[in-house]
């Protein structure tokens with residue numbers, strides 16, 4: 001079993017002291033930093049863009065795990081690569097209406113977006129909203145076009161929401177066929193809900209409020225590692 005990657009979501013950090021918060025959380029044991037990018041259109045919230053990522057890059061050598069909850073994510077690939085993003089995860093639903101997709105045939109627009117991300121020098125991830133089927137990603141995974149799948153376990157847009165337990169079943173579907181794949185769960189992950197996510201096959205845990213809101217973030221991350229190892 002590969003080791004767990006913990007990617008605290010800086011959405012729950014103090015944006016006024018972001019560089020210090022990033023440094024602190026990495027020193028306390030975080031593996032990656034999860035950066036939630038929202039455009040007020042794909043989701044009803046506005047957060048961080050490439051200029052903030054670029055500024056943070058000057059203060060941190062951490063792996064920047066960027067989750068783009070935006071319409072037309074292709075528009076930002078070059079800017080994020082230049083800013084120093086390591087993983088660029090776009091939403092499948094932002095490229096094509098899932099109703100138009102099938103589990104047996106790759107859609108050229110999705111293939112192109114994934115290829116553009118890698119050509120820009122980043123790892124390519126695809127995120128799924130809770131209602132989008134995991135099987136729709138099989139054609140791209142079979143072609144080796146993706147480095148990671150992000151399974152949303154809340155509706156995207158805000159931190160601090162309730163974990164949707166049924167969504168983790170998607171991790172099991174993917175894990176069965178792709179033993180080496182990075183499968184990230186995001187939304188409502190705590191030391192407790194991490195157990196179900198780990199059982200289903202997730203190996204990258206995002207947590208915002210559970211880590212940044214804790215009095216002892218190191219302890220929470222430790223508990224998550226124990227849940228994964230169990």
Ligand code: DX5
Pocket residue numbers: 009011012034036067154155156157158159160161186187188189206207208209210
């Ligand atoms: C939700 C974001 C998450 C969010 C998670 O749209 O994608 O990354 O920050 O926050 P918690 O862990 O508080 O649910």
Ligand code: ZN
Pocket residue numbers: 009034035036067186206
């Ligand atoms: Zn996220």
